Amino acid sequence: MPGVTHDEAALLADLMPWSVAPLRPGRGWPMGPDAASLRARWARFVQGDTAERERLLSPSRTRTLHTAVAQLPGHQGATVPLAAASGPCPEPVRVLHGPFDEQWLIPDHRLIDAARPELWRVAGEGQLFAVEQGYVAGSAGPAVLASAVLPDGRSPAGRPGRIRPLFRRPGGLEPNAAPGLLAHLSAALGLDVGAVDLLAWTLAVAEASPGGCRVPLTSDADVWTRGTELGRRILALQARGDGARPKLPGGRRPYVRAPLPARPAEISYDADEEALSVDAGRISPVPREAWEFEVSGVRVIELWFARRTETGEAGSLDSLGSLDSLEAIRPAEWPQAWTSELLELITVLALLAELRPLQDELIRSLTSAGPGVSADVLHRAGVLPVPDAARRPASVLDHHEEGPGGQFALI
Numbered sequence: 001m002p003g004v005t006h007d008e009a010a011l012l013a014d015l016m017p018w019s020v021a022p023l024r025p026g027r028g029w030p031m032g033p034d035a036a037s038l039r040a041r042w043a044r045f046v047q048g049d050t051a052e053r054e055r056l057l058s059p060s061r062t063r064t065l066h067t068a069v070a071q072l073p074g075h076q077g078a079t080v081p082l083a084a085a086s087g088p089c090p091e092p093v094r095v096l097h098g099p100f101d102e103q104w105l106i107p108d109h110r111l112i113d114a115a116r117p118e119l120w121r122v123a124g125e126g127q128l129f130a131v132e133q134g135y136v137a138g139s140a141g142p143a144v145l146a147s148a149v150l151p152d153g154r155s156p157a158g159r160p161g162r163i164r165p166l167f168r169r170p171g172g173l174e175p176n177a178a179p180g181l182l183a184h185l186s187a188a189l190g191l192d193v194g195a196v197d198l199l200a201w202t203l204a205v206a207e208a209s210p211g212g213c214r215v216p217l218t219s220d221a222d223v224w225t226r227g228t229e230l231g232r233r234i235l236a237l238q239a240r241g242d243g244a245r246p247k248l249p250g251g252r253r254p255y256v257r258a259p260l261p262a263r264p265a266e267i268s269y270d271a272d273e274e275a276l277s278v279d280a281g282r283i284s285p286v287p288r289e290a291w292e293f294e295v296s297g298v299r300v301i302e303l304w305f306a307r308r309t310e311t312g313e314a315g316s317l318d319s320l321g322s323l324d325s326l327e328a329i330r331p332a333e334w335p336q337a338w339t340s341e342l343l344e345l346i347t348v349l350a351l352l353a354e355l356r357p358l359q360d361e362l363i364r365s366l367t368s369a370g371p372g373v374s375a376d377v378l379h380r381a382g383v384l385p386v387p388d389a390a391r392r393p394a395s396v397l398d399h400h401e402e403g404p405g406g407q408f409a410l411i
Contacts, residue, residue, distance in 0.1 A: 010214065016177060018392065027058040029056075038106050041329045042089035096147045127148070146234075204234060205231075253347070
């Protein structure tokens with residue numbers, strides 16, 4: 001029996017049916033690449049009177065100085081309207097701002113137009129998120145990326161993808177898989193297939209298409225094992241929830257050969273020298289594959305750098321008595337931490353690029369390996385269509401959440 005072709009493969013939307021739309025911040029200043037700037041922005045905001053707060057907030061239809069909203073699940077933020085806000089900044093948290101770009105966010109529901117509380121409820125230890133990337137014809141980038149921190153679902157091509165938590169409940173409980181899917185695969189393969197196996201396989205073989213991301217499945221145990229092992233290597237590089245720093249072998253590790261300037265403005269690549277130039281600063285060796293690594297048709301390193309060198313005068317809280325935008329409060333000089341993050345990003349992209357030929361070989365083998373598990377097979381087995389309840393979030397509250405004005409939220 002032949003394997004599964006792309007058109008026969010099941011949609012990721014059916015295999016991991018519960019998905020959430022990307023976050024919609026509504027304003028840029030509560031998020032940024034460094035936490036200190038966010039604290040300074042908040043301090044500047046609460047210093048202002050009502051008129052100045054109105055201007056600095058950038059009100060929207062859903063968020064004004066007087067909007068009453070509940071806390072973000074898992075965070076003890078205030079619920080009084082922003083017009084009366086005071087005190088220190090809520091402690092910024094790490095979020096994934098598009099592919100491979102961990103930034104910081106003030107976890108205050110009053111500042112975010114659509115924070116997707118259902119995601120915050122299930123975030124934390126044991127959780128992983130799969131994020132579909134926007135489809136761009138001709139792009140060779142990954143169709144799905146994984147994250148251990150909360151992703152905002154941003155796509156560099158401006159086509160936001162759905163966010164799919166791996167588990168429907170906190171603590172890594174209740175896999176977000178089509179009911180009966182893991183049992184069906186376990187029986188077909190003669191292996192114990194869990195939620196992480198499904199995610200790892202998806203990272204290894206998922207293919208983007210105009211109609212949605214498709215995931216060819218197999219009932220060949222050897223092929224499945226090869227694919228999940230490869231996918232776990234990809235997952236370890238993308239998610240890095242354990243804080244481990246990936247490394248290239250000695251002699252191939254990127255190093256700073258000339259210090260990066262205080263305020264870099266341009267980045268370029270010398271393929272012959274395998275060197276990344278940041279104005280007069282220089283990093284090498286940088287594999288060509290890392291520099292050219294794309295997601296949704298956009299080079300990852302260039303986008304990462306551009307977000308940290310946006311035009312506008314940088315300044316501190318003390319030096320900006322009056323300003324047009326809180327986003328102007330950002331580091332006056334390039335922080336050392338950003339250099340370390342850039343070196344790590346280069347390493348991750350280089351290691352992922354090395355795995356791409358193995359992924360291509362695996363995907364090619366699926367057309368001949370058999371028997372395959374197509375969408376039709378899953379329909380005949382009763383796994384598809386997915387019941388509507390599986391596409392909705394689970395009821396997960398086992399504790400009180402504070403709603404507007406100190407009232408408790410009920411879910």
